[in-house]
Amino acid sequence: MILQGNNIEVMPTLPAGTFNTCVTSPPYWGLRDYGLPASDWPEVTYTPMPGLPPITVPPWTGCLGLEPTPEMFVAHMVLIFREVWRLLRDDGTLWLNFGDSYAGSGKGAWSNTTAQKEVYVPVPGSTQTKLDKTPSGLKPKDLIGIPWRVAFALQADGWYLRMDNIWSKPNPMPESVQDRPTKAHEYVFLLAKSERYYYDKDAIKENMADSSIARLSQDLEGQQGSDRANGGAKTNGKMKAVGKAYSFKRKVNEGDVPGQPKQHREDREDKEYYGSRNKRSVWTVATAQFAEAHFAVFPEKLIEPCILAGAPVGGNVLDPFGGSGTTLKVALENNRECTIIEMGSQYVEIAQRRTATVQPNLIF
Numbered sequence: 580m581i582l583q584g585n586n587i588e589v590m591p592t593l594p595a596g597t598f599n600t601c602v603t604s605p606p607y608w609g610l611r612d613y614g615l616p617a618s619d620w621p622e623v624t625y626t627p628m629p630g631l632p633p634i635t636v637p638p639w640t641g642c643l644g645l646e647p648t649p650e651m652f653v654a655h656m657v658l659i660f661r662e663v664w665r666l667l668r669d670d671g672t673l674w675l676n677f678g679d680s681y682a683g684s685g686k687g688a689w690s691n692t693t694a695q696k697e698v699y700v701p702v703p704g705s706t707q708t709k710l711d712k713t714p715s716g717l718k719p720k721d722l723i724g725i726p727w728r729v730a731f732a733l734q735a736d737g738w739y740l741r742m743d744n745i746w747s748k749p750n751p752m753p754e755s756v757q758d759r760p761t762k763a764h765e766y767v768f769l770l771a772k773s774e775r776y777y778y779d780k781d782a783i784k785e786n787m788a789d790s791s792i793a794r795l796s797q798d799l800e801g802q803q804g805s806d807r808a809n810g811g812a813k814t815n816g817k818m819k820a821v822g823k824a825y826s827f828k829r830k831v832n833e834g835d836v837p838g839q840p841k842q843h844r845e846d847r848e849d850k851e852y853y854g855s856r857n858k859r860s861v862w863t864v865a866t867a868q869f870a871e872a873h874f875a876v877f878p879e880k881l882i883e884p885c886i887l888a889g890a891p892v893g894g895n896v897l898d899p900f901g902g903s904g905t906t907l908k909v910a911l912e913n914n915r916e917c918t919i920i921e922m923g924s925q926y927v928e929i930a931q932r933r934t935a936t937v938q939p940n941l942i943f
Contacts, residue, residue: 581907581921581930581931581934582921583920584920585618586900586920587658587662589899590662590665590899590920594666596668596669597666597668597895597897598666598667598668598895599667599668599671600672600885600890600897601671601672601673601674601896601898601899602897602898603675603897603899603906604675604877604902605643605659606900607725608680609645610644612645614923617640618641619640620638622636623635623636623654625653625654625657625658626735627650627728627731628732629735636648636650636654639651643655649725649728653725653729654732656729657729657732660736661736663899664772666897667772670773670776671776672769672772672777672778672889674885674889675767675768676881677726677730677768678765679723679726679765680723680725682717682719682723683713683718683719726766730766734770739770740770741770741771742768743766743768744767744768745764745767745861745862746862747764747862747863747864748864749863750865767862777891778889779888782888783887784855784858785858785859786855786856787856862881862884864880864881867879882905882906882909886915887913892914893916894915895915895916895917896910896917897917897919898917898918900921901919902919902930903933904919904921904926904930904931906919907919908933908934911934911937912939914939
């Protein structure tokens with residue numbers, strides 16, 4: 580389902596507890612002017628980080644991402660995701676893609692706005708070019724830390740901050756910098772409403788490395804083992820490679836950790852850790868080029884694990900920043916229902932075309 584409108588106006592019209600998960604990528608602060616009508620934002624009070632005092636930002640009229648300060652942008656993010664919280668089930672999750680920017684850069688314009696097709700080019704005289712290039716308290720060249728500012732503010736607002744997945748880009752945008760590494764990553768934060776939440780780890784397991792498979796295939800009984808474990812102080816036999824017959828269901832001389840159960844216990848379910856492994860937190864996915872948009876959209880392969888792990892087959896996915904419909908397309912292909920909200924009519928048209936003939940994957 581595609582709903583056209585401002586998400587701060589559309590979301591309050593939707594019933595609470597509808598969605599299993601939210602997968603989205605909001606506008607990044609100060610990096611792009613989408614040419615959308617200005618929104619009226621109310622006064623917002625939020626806590627920037629657990630343990631810090633709350634701050635209040637005044638009412639403002641303008642486009643999300645073009646706020647005059649990072650603090651106001653974070654406040655508007657908190658406001659939006661308070662409504663997302665209401666729309667999620669109690670066991671719901673939020674997968675939030677964010678990139679960062681630097682103080683003192685990235686706000687300039689080119690006179691020829693059509694020559695560069697790989698990145699967004701500001702229009703001379705646009706709101707973006709008039710933003711303060713160095714926010715208060717920061718220095719030119721400082722990494723602003725917008726993703727973490729938003730993540731900590733959401734954590735302080737009640738969300739469980741569970742993981743800072745790294746989107747590693749093998750084909751990052753070239754940079755001319757000479758005094759730092761080229762940025763080749765963004766974040767995909769996993770947040771949850773509750774301590775216990777829906778997360779299908781089996782749906783997104785990844786293949787083990789060949790070296791791990793070779794190690795797990797060894798004959799443990801025939802191994803000589805090593806005396807080097809624990810600095811040579813191991814007292815219960817030589818250290819051997821862990822094999823598939825040796826899961827966490829076994830008796831091990833394990834020290835006591837206050838407040839934590841022993842990891843290896845004879846009463847644990849017997850599992851063979853062989854062939855696949857729990858998904859890691861660094862996701863290597865190439866950036867996606869999309870001919871109909873003037874800038875890159877987030878890749879389908881980036882958000883597929885979020886949808887598979889965050890919602891069961893037949894479940895409901897939300898994207899309040901629907902854009903060109905990537906979340907909708909991937910959700911439908913994987914037999915999930917999806918609602919996206921998009922303000923720009925041009926992007927609604929693109930999303931409609933992209934999802935008009937989607938064929939769900941067959942489930943056997």
